[in-house]
Amino acid sequence: MKQIRVVGLMTMAPHESDAEATRPIFRELKRLRDELNTREIFAYPVPHLSMGMSNDFEVAIEEGATWLRLGSILVGRGSIQGL
Secondary structure (H helix, E strand, O other), X not given: OOOOOOOEEEXXXXXXXXXXXXXXXXXXXXXXXXXXXXOOOOOOOOOEXXXXXXXXXXXXXXXXXXXXXXXXXXXXXXXXXXX
């Protein structure tokens, strides 16, 4: 698949009332990304980590997120659920 270029890894942590509980998941994704880069699995570096949502984005940023998925924090929870 020469036309596909992996630019990052993505995870979605379980929704937790305490965002700190998501830290191990984000930390592990970063470890996996770093291992891919160290072992040179691809012929180029994989720079991005897509992780973190409205309830845990601060922790995701602390653990190295380069992409976030924010919804309810921007438009409100009712808007996203169609209420």
